[in-house]
Amino acid sequence: MPGVAFIQDLAVILIVAAAAGWLCRRSGLSPVVGYLAAGALVGPHTPPLTLVAGSERVAAAAQLGLVFLMFSIGLRLSWRRIRRLGFSLLLGTIGGAVMMYYVGRLLGAAMGWTTIESVFFASMLMVSSSTIVGRLVQDSEAMHERAGQLAAGFSLLEAVVAVVMLTVLNSWVHLDNAARPEIGSTLARLGGFIALAAVLGLLLLPWLLRRLGRVASEDLQTLGTAGLLLGGAAVAYQAGYSLALGPFLLGAVVADTPHRAQVERTFDTLRDVFAPVFFVAIGMQVDLRDIGGAWWLVLGISLLTIVARVGTSAVALALTGTPVRDALRAGFILTPIGEFSFIIAQLGLAAAVLRASFYPLVIGIALVTGAVAPWLTRRSAKLADRLLRYQRPWVLDWLQVYHAWLRRLHFRGRLEKLWKVSRKRFWQIGIEVLFVTGLLLFSQQLLGAVQNWLGTDWLFPNGPEVIFWVALSLVVLAPVVAIWRNLSALALVYTQVLTARGERAVSARPLLETALKAVGGGALFFWLAAVLPAEGTARMLLLASAVVALLGLLLLRRRLVYWHSRLEVELQTAVEISDVSEGGGMTEWIEEHGTWRLHIAECTVPDLAECRGQAIAELGVRQRFGCSVVGIDRQGFFISLPEATTVLYPRDRLLLLGTRRQVRAGKEFLLRTSGTAPSLDGIEAVRMETMMVAADSPVVGLSLAALRLARRHGVQIAGIHRGRLRTLNPPATEVLTAGDELLALGTAEQLDEFRTALAPLALEDGK
Structure with a gap:
């Protein structure tokens, strides 16, 4: 039976993944390395150990694992977290990715590869593995250090870079191989899709999750969220993007809602089960003999990749104001490549633009970088100090002057006030432009879905099409009017600032305001002309519908303005409410604290821990080991500076403060487990x-x-x-x-x- 065969294959995959992950943990390696190696050992290319032959069935399970993996990565990256990480880290991530991209292009040219092969190979090397880096930061207890937070944030932002590159490469492979993709239109289309998904998600998801929480049990809430997750993956694929984009966006949207902790707690188990299946399935598709036959090439490029990733990441972070030592430490943590590199390689192979030899090459590089990364992470501080000792003094002096200049580089006086006043309007214009762009660019797909649902002649001939364009015009006109109102307000504000001094300047104020409005109106016109659908009669029908909608706008102007204001308030509320519920994130580091020799580490109380059910005072952690419990994360609720009478329970995440030796001894004590099971007499x-x-x-x-x-x-x-x-x-x-x-x-x-x-x-x- 096919179903029994699939269960057998999945059982083998999970067992070997568990064994390989355990061995890697015991030896200090990343479990992902074990998953890849285990997949290669039990796959169809390694007889007589071929335990899994149904590659098609495993590929389906791998796609499911990819969905949950991308969803978990998206849950860790939200708009609020991007704001906390800071604009400088975003610039550093983009700069590091660009530098690494050109290093990969140069390496491809030196190897004699074609342009498209070099582009794909450079794209594989320009992003790190968020899965491996996140685990490295946790295992090395660096999450509460500046270097660890920089590396974790850098890796998450690289996921956004990978999504953009996947979109560009996907548009390339659907064109003639000799042609180049239109980067501007591709990115505009992607931005519109993301804005459309984000706005609709922030408006609908909180309401839907609240409704499910009121009327449905927890298992039904899980089923509903899982359906939305898989549906998001299917929608992204139908829109022409990678299957990974939908879950990634849905995770980022859920991360901006108050329900993040509940959803994350529910899907952590599914991710822990299916994410290893994805990596094992990736390993099953490669023949270890191909890697062994080109071992010199794998080792050579892996060494270059490690050096280049450390160098580009450290330089990019240093140029955006990060101290050199922390930038180097973060660079050592960011060496491994992983899931996004595999997705890019699979895209190139499926489109027949890459040779088959590239796949074992990228798997080999991932194995080497993943195996070396834990060692580099544990010794990142010593390696950074050693490199700084060999650095020229004038270079460090120049960097100190440069960083001091960056700290002074802020808006001053009127410009600072002007930016504070206009910043919100610029963000509103950007979001509304992307939202309208997404609606118009994907209007044909939306119309097709409506016609498939209602038919082409519902109510009257071509009824769904006419109703669709009229409704779309009404939906689009509200944000377009809001864009024009924001542009007019900005023109007025900037006119007041630019003509604040001098009688002649004041007299020219009406002319300058009119000119700024004319520039804004012209930009608005050309933007709408570029994104309006031009297929068949769609443009004419949309223009006619716009006239009808404009008349409706004049009659219902106050009502539409009210609805638009309500939508803006709902979006802001969806983002701001969850700011309180999510702990962690990037904090501002005012001053170095290394001379204090204090260290912060986390540990989770096991289910069978000896300390469960006991108060902190009874355990005597501070008296016995010298470290203190300074925080407890209990089911998503953070208890800061808990009292001595606070009782510890299983699955509590504890925050310990002390020297490294004290924290290590305290963790060993708190993680001790007893052989006796807790009482089964529950509720x-x-x-x-x-x-x-x-x-x-x-x-x-x-x-x-x-x-x-x-x-x-x-x-x-x-x-x-x-x-x-x-x-x-x-x-x-x-x-x-x-x-x-x-x-x-x-x-x-x-x-x-x-x-x-x-x-x-x-x-x-x-x-």
């Missing part, structure tokens, strides 16, 4: 039973507070039936009398113990 074991108080029972005449039933027996009195009176949830001052019928709450053992306590002389015996 499902709690029940209620009725019991009678006999006349000679020792509890007669005593209050509930004096009996201390909860402390002695773990039982709660939920109700008392006395004569014709029933008392629910009686107070602690209630006194028990003979003949009372008690409704007791507890487990079976607790209730049996309490029943025994009601018997004569039981209270005296228990004293």
Whole structure:
């Protein structure tokens, strides 16, 4: 049976992935290296160890793993996090990617490869593996150091660069191989798609998740979110983009909502299961003999890649204001390539623009860089210090002067105030332009979906088409009018600033304002002319619909302005609310703290930890090891500076502060597990039973507070039936009398113990 064969193949993949990941963890390597090697060993190219032969079935599971992997990467990258990472890190990421791209192009030219082969190869090397880098930063306990946060943020922003490159390369392979893609139109189309998905997602997803949270159970919420996730991947593929784009965008949108922690907690398990399947499937597609036959080429290019990635990343970060030592440390962490490089290689092979030898080459480079990366990460501080000792003093002096100049390079006086006033309007114009661009560029696909759903002659001949264009015109006109209003406001503001001095300048104010509005209006006209659909009668029908919509706009102007304002408020609320719920992120580093020798590390309390259920004071972590618990992340809720009476529970993420030796000893103590399992009597074991108080029972005449039933027996009195009176949830001052019928709450053992306590002389015996 095909289904049984798929289950067998998936079982083999998961078992070998678990074994390879465990071995790599024990040896200090990245688990991704083990997944790739395990896939190559059990795949169809390595007889007699060929344990998995159904490559088509495994490829389907790999696509599912790719979806969950991209979704998890998107969850870590949101608009708020980009703002916290800072514009300088964004510039550094772009600069490092561009430099690495040209290094790859030069290497391809030196190898005698064709232009398109060099472009694909350079694209494979220009982005690091977010999966490997994130794990390296966590395992090396560098997440709370400047270098670790720089590397993690740099890697996440490189994912955006990879998405852009995938789009450009995808447009290239669909053209003639000799032709070059139109970068401007390709990026505009991608920007429109992203803006369209982001705006619709921020408007609809929070509302949908709130509704699911109210009317559906948690399992139904998971099913609904999973359906949206897979549907997003299908929509991106149907729009002509990589399957990875949809989950990545959906994850980034969910990350900007208050439901991020819940969704992330739900899908972490699915990611942990299917992401290794993706890497194992990648390894299954390569023959280890091909890598071994070109071992010298793999090692040589891997060495060049490591040196180039360290150099380009460090230079880019240093040029954007990062101290040289931290820039070098981050560069050493950013050496491994991974998932995006594999996707780019698969795109080139599927389009037949790359030779088959490129695939084992990129897998070999990923294996080498992934194997070396943990060693480089652990020794990044020593390697950076050693490189700085050999650096020329004048270079370091020049960098210090340059960094001081960057710190002074801020807006001053009127320009600073002008930027603060106009910044929000520029962002609104940009988002609205991209949103309208996405609507118009993908209008034909949207119309096709509507016609497939309703038919071509619904209500009247060509009814869906006419209704669609009229509705689209109404939807587009509102943001277009908002763009014009923002342009007019900017023209007024800039006119006031530019003509603030001098009588002649003041007299020229109306002319300058009109000129600025004319420039803005002309740009608006040419932009709309460029993005309006021109296929068949679409343009004429859209223009006619625009006239009808314009009349509707005049009649419903106030209502449309109100709706548009509500949409803006909803978007801002969706982004701002979740700022409170998400911890972590990049913080401003004001001054170095290395001389204090203090270190911050994380650890998660295991399910069977010996410390579970005990207060921090009882554990004595600070007295015994010298480190302090300075934070607890409990189910997405952060407890800052917990009190000594705070009890630790399984799955708590603890933040420890101390020297490296103190933190390491504290982690070993907190991570100890016991051989005894916790009590299985959970909520499902709690029940209620009725019991009678006999006349000679020792509890007669005593209050509930004096009996201390909860402390002695773990039982709660939920109700008392006395004569014709029933008392629910009686107070602690209630006194028990003979003949009372008690409704007791507890487990079976607790209730049996309490029943025994009601018997004569039981209270005296228990004293």
